[in-house]
Amino acid sequence: MPETQPIIEIRNVDKFFGDFQALSDVSLTVNSGEKVVICGPSGSGKSTLIRCVNRLEEHTSGQLFVDGIELTGETRNIRAVRMEVGMVFQQFNLFPHLTVLENLTVGPLRVRKISKADAIARARKYLERVHIPEQADKYPAQLSGGQQQRVAIARSLCMEPRIMLFDEPTSALDPEMINEVLDVMIELAESGMTMICVTHEMGFANRVADQMVFMDGGKIVEIAPPSVFFTKPKNPRCREFLDQILEH
Amino acid sequence: MSGRLGISGRANRPGTSIMMLAQARKALNSKPMSVLIYCGVMYLIIYGCLAGAEAMGYNWQWYRIPDYLFRMTDDGFQWGEISVGLVKTLLLSGQAFLLALIIGLAVALLRLSGLVVGVAVSIVFLEFVRNMPLLVLLYLFYYIIGAIFGLDRYTASVLCLAVFHAALVSEIFRAGINAVPVGQWEAAKSIGMSTVQCYRYIILPQSVKFMLPPMTGEVVHMVKSSAIVSVIAVAELTTIGRNLISDTYMSFEIWFTIAAVYMVVTLMLSVFVTFMERRYAVST
Numbered sequence: 001m002p003e004t005q006p007i008i009e010i011r012n013v014d015k016f017f018g019d020f021q022a023l024s025d026v027s028l029t030v031n032s033g034e035k036v037v038i039c040g041p042s043g044s045g046k047s048t049l050i051r052c053v054n055r056l057e058e059h060t061s062g063q064l065f066v067d068g069i070e071l072t073g074e075t076r077n078i079r080a081v082r083m084e085v086g087m088v089f090q091q092f093n094l095f096p097h098l099t100v101l102e103n104l105t106v107g108p109l110r111v112r113k114i115s116k117a118d119a120i121a122r123a124r125k126y127l128e129r130v131h132i133p134e135q136a137d138k139y140p141a142q143l144s145g146g147q148q149q150r151v152a153i154a155r156s157l158c159m160e161p162r163i164m165l166f167d168e169p170t171s172a173l174d175p176e177m178i179n180e181v182l183d184v185m186i187e188l189a190e191s192g193m194t195m196i197c198v199t200h201e202m203g204f205a206n207r208v209a210d211q212m213v214f215m216d217g218g219k220i221v222e223i224a225p226p227s228v229f230f231t232k233p234k235n236p237r238c239r240e241f242l243d244q245i246l247e248h
Numbered sequence: 249m250s251g252r253l254g255i256s257g258r259a260n261r262p263g264t265s266i267m268m269l270a271q272a273r274k275a276l277n278s279k280p281m282s283v284l285i286y287c288g289v290m291y292l293i294i295y296g297c298l299a300g301a302e303a304m305g306y307n308w309q310w311y312r313i314p315d316y317l318f319r320m321t322d323d324g325f326q327w328g329e330i331s332v333g334l335v336k337t338l339l340l341s342g343q344a345f346l347l348a349l350i351i352g353l354a355v356a357l358l359r360l361s362g363l364v365v366g367v368a369v370s371i372v373f374l375e376f377v378r379n380m381p382l383l384v385l386l387y388l389f390y391y392i393i394g395a396i397f398g399l400d401r402y403t404a405s406v407l408c409l410a411v412f413h414a415a416l417v418s419e420i421f422r423a424g425i426n427a428v429p430v431g432q433w434e435a436a437k438s439i440g441m442s443t444v445q446c447y448r449y450i451i452l453p454q455s456v457k458f459m460l461p462p463m464t465g466e467v468v469h470m471v472k473s474s475a476i477v478s479v480i481a482v483a484e485l486t487t488i489g490r491n492l493i494s495d496t497y498m499s500f501e502i503w504f505t506i507a508a509v510y511m512v513v514t515l516m517l518s519v520f521v522t523f524m525e526r527r528y529a530v531s532t
Contacts, residue, residue: 056434075442083440093435097453106449107439152435159439 006065007032007163007194008053013062015048015218022048023059024218030211032162035195037205037226040215041241046198049215050165053196054085067162083111086156090168092148094140100127100151101136104158112159119158126154130184146177150184157188164188166197200245206230214238301500313501316492333488334509340406340484341474345467347410352417357447359422370418377415382476385412390480405477413470420462424455457525464521468514475510485509 008030015023023045030036038046051057052064055071055078064071066081095103104123108114114122127133130150132143140148149169156164166185170178182204189195189208199205205212205226212229214222214237222235230246233239275281301308316328327335355373358366377385389408390401399407428451436446478486489506493499 054438056437079440079442082438085438087434087438089431089435091431093429093431095432095435095450095454107441110445110449111440155435155439 005032006030007034007067008196009063009065010049010053011063011065013049013052013059013064015045015052015057016060022218023052026062026218026220028213028220028223030163030194030196033192033194034210035189035208036197036211036213037209038196038198038213038215039200039202039205039241044215045218046215047167048218050087050167050196050198053163053165054082054087056087079111083159084161085163085165086159086161087165088149088152088156088167088169090171092140092145092152092172094148094152094155096140099137099139100132100143103140103151104155107155107159122158122160123154126157127151129157129187130154131180144177145173146180149173149177149181153181153184153188163194163196166195166199168198168200170199170201202230202242202246214241216241306500308501309496309498310501312496312498313505316502316505329488329492330485330505330509333483333485334513336483336488337471337474337485338513340402340477340482341409341467341470344406344409344474345413345470347406348413348417348466348470351410351414353421355414355418356421356425359418360425374415374418377412382408382412382473383479386476386480401477401480401482405474405480405482409470409474409477412473413466416469417463417466420459420466421455423462424459425451427458428454460521460525464518467517467521471514471517472510 006029008028010026010028013023013026014021026045026049028036028049038049040046048057052059052071053066058073059071067084069077069081071077071081094100095106098106101120101123104126105116105119108119108122109116124133124136127136130153132147132150135143135147135151140151143151153164153169169185170181173181178201182201185195185197185204186208195208197205197209209226212222212224212226213220214229214233214235216235216237222229222233222238224233229238230242233242276285314328316330318328318331319326355370359370359374361367380388386405386408389399389411390404393399393407394401394404425447432450432454433446436450441449474484475486477484478490481487485506489502493502496502
């Protein structure tokens with residue numbers, strides 16, 4: 001039963017930026033194939049937490065295991081983990097000097113060291129999956145925000161990761177483009193990918209999440225399946241937050 | 249009635265003076281007027297030079313200058329001394345600049361490495377070189393380092409120019425690399441790239457467009473500062489000029505010619521890089 005195997009284990013992690021404590025004693029286990037949605041007010045440490053999972057931020061203390069590999073200062077381990085963990089950013093962060101196709105092939109070619117023909121075939125396959133095969137030869141600046149974010153998702157998928165991290169993937173998008181990105185994320189979730197998403201799209205969360213995590217002040221204050229999370233959250237701060245964003 | 253007229257007349261005055269100013273500017277900028285003023289200024293400068301030379305009884309011999317660029321002898325076509333000097337200057341500055349690029353990139357990467365020792369080494373290098381006159385640096389390289397390692401004057405000159413410009417070039421590299429948004433690093437690292445791969449495939453290609461304009465300035469600067477090696481008698485353009493003058497006493501003609509040659513070279517470099525910049529602007 002692969003579903004019950006933990007693939008990410010976060011144990012008592014603290015993170016300090018100077019004197020500021022961004023994460024305090026955070027523990028979270030994500031099983032293979034599970035979808036976790038993290039929400040919370042800004043500054044609550046959501047992004048910091050998922051950035052620790054692929055070591056874009058270094059945790060100050062505690063332990064973090066990804067796919068059985070512990071994240072320490074060891075460069076070899078960090079790169080091994082990053083090859084298994086894809087990340088999608090709020091600001092897309094596509095490589096502006098490369099075409100869409102080159103954005104997708106640069107990782108597999110240079111990091112996975114597969115052949116050029118294979119890399120191109122793989123890039124076309126994932127462009128198809130995010131529904132923009134016709135944009136392969138354009139530069140990122142020529143695409144809309146929604147298209148750029150879908151290219152960013154495809155770029156991560158081309159590394160064939162086992163885990164995908166999403167850091168507020170729809171927050172920088174115009175409203176009419178949010179759904180095209182969420183649709184791709186839902187399809188990805190249905191394909192069995194392990195996902196951690198920081199997002200405030202509660203409709204999406206309700207639909208795909210196995211677990212909802214609410215963070216406040218650098219702590220996880222509530223973990224529950226969506227059915228419980230949205231109807232009877234225990235934590236008062238969480239209730240207040242949900243009232244506020246679900247009001248409209 | 250007369251009062252009203254007076255008021256309206258006064259109210260119009262600032263308006264008319266602004267209009268007159270605009271008209272005067274337009275007249276000044278009109279083509280015939282511009283040409284006239286330009287010719288007038290140029291005439292004054294050239295007349296001043298000629299009159300000065302006349303007053304000191306200078307004997308102009310411009311007709312002898314082309315021979316120093318190239319000449320046709322019985323053996324056929326031959327490059328003149330000034331052309332040979334120019335080639336030497338270009339070779340010297342070209343080699344020194346290539347070396348400066350390599351040292352400069354290394355210093356910039358050390359500075360950005362975050363390693364305490366690396367940062368310290370690069371800062372000491374930068375401050376040492378930047379706070380020293382080029383002439384003194386050249387003496388250090390020729391009379392001290394050259395003497396210790398047995399360098400000839402040409403090698404000492406190349407090394408000195410390379411080190412001097414490496415300091416300036418490294419700051420251009422550093423600024424260009426820092427101009428690339430931090431999100432590019434994060435995206436590149438998130439797909440598993442090593443630091444070297446990030447630089448090579450993602451960061452440096454993007455920083456080229458930030459570095460091109462100041463780099464041009466640096467190349468031009470290099471060609472010009474290469475003239476200083478004439479003090480240790482490396483046979484480049486300026487040294488050739490000095491030698492020719494001591495042979496022929498044609499100081500006015502030779503110095504004017506040398507200056508013009510430097511100008512032609514640096515102007516050509518600027519035009520070339522403007523063209524390169526346009527190409528880079530289109531592809532990104």
